[in-house]
């Protein structure tokens with residue numbers, strides 16, 4: 394297949410950047426989207442031009458590193474699929490494809506399609522963990538966990554932190570990510586202990602990073618490669634409300 | 650950390666938005682039920698009007714409360730929208746608002762137009778500014794057979810102007826859009842939207858917003874179709890006796 398790409402090119406964080414057109418010829422439909430970009434880049438390198446910089450790691454849809462907005466949709470619009478798992482058969486011969494980086498103040502562009510997603514790491518550092526206890530390894534199954542809760546926690550834990558929710562949201566809100574991280578811990582007995590301070594701390598860090606606010610449009614849920622449900626946002630709001638009402642504190646006071 | 654923190658945090662401001670939205674939704678429902686008494690006749694509606702106006706001690710706290718709620722709703726809307734705009738300084742060349750409904754993307758716009766309408770509406774029927782009712786008549790001076798303010802005649806006269814009615818209907822349509830998204834979002838923002846209730850809430854939002862739209866517009870439409878003109882004739886309003 395022969396395609397035309399319109400790609401965001403930006404030398405570095407300070408460059409204003411612009412869209413540049415490239416032909417992508419002789420593309421095999423069974424290539425993944427990233428393999429297609431590799432082919433285009435080989436052509437650019439052969440011509441002595443700077444290849445298009447983009448993020449990738451596992452290329453099997455589990456790490457959350459690839460981050461492309463393809464034709465206006467984060468990860469390209471195939472339900473439950475990361476950009477690296479999107480295949481060229483999804484497009485038609487002769488298509489023009491626009492490729493842009495995640496757009497959010499909290500995710501500054503470093504080069505071309507590569508953004509700095511350190512904001513997510515800092516949100517997790519603010520409370521997305523269970524405090525380590527010393528002592529012997531606890532017995533497996535010593536703490537009973539209900540099947541429903543365990544499944545729900547696993548659904549939330551499926552989040553790979555790619556940031557597509559932020560990229561797709563018209564407000565660049567990180568609520569789906571944060572709510573998944575809050576929920577997968579607070580649903581389980583080990584994580585429940587610190588749930589009040591966790592939700593307050595993580596939301597506080599999220600606000601500090603400069604993400605927008607949730608207007609419940611549902612774009613995040615629609616593009617999420619792991620199909621994290623919007624219900625987690627409502628769940629986090631509930632947790633946040635309860636923690637606030639109880640007067641819980643970011644530093645220690647549980648409020649319970 | 651305590652409850653005042655909600656004024657600073659993103660989730661907290663959404664709580665304010667949702668709670669005030671809920672209060673305004675309840676007001677809109679009650680106001681509609683009140684207005685629909687126009688179909689019971691002048692006697693009933695004017696009695697209701699006199700009842701509302703007759704309790705200064707209740708009327709003013711209710712008005713001030715409503716004003717505070719409206720101001721908080723607008724304050725959180727402006728604050729949140731400004732933050733949302735700032736959160737994406739460089740936009741997309743090609744952006745597809747995946748799955749986001751038209752109503753959800755235009756909440757600020759529909760809200761602002763509804764605000765403009767509310768200001769007009771208050772001047773029209775509450776303050777009763779003569780210059781903007783386009784009938785050349787002073788609504789304050791309308792009096793029914795029992796010496797009460799003739800709310801019935803005011804409504805009929807007011808809505809007989811097709812432009813006034815058209816603006817009213819357009820505003821109600823925007824209210825419908827605003828509520829069709831707002832009612833659902835309100836439950837989500839407050840965290841009351843658990844999976845078991847998700848479909849019930851969507852249905853409630855749809856039915857609720859349609860009911861409000863149809864309920865409100867039924868009045869100007871009925872008036873434009875001739876409802877109440879007999880009453881105006883009987884009382885000589887159409888001949889401009891009270892001018």
Ligand code: FES
Nearest residue numbers: 452456457459477
């Ligand atoms: S590269 Fe790992 S998920 Fe796409």
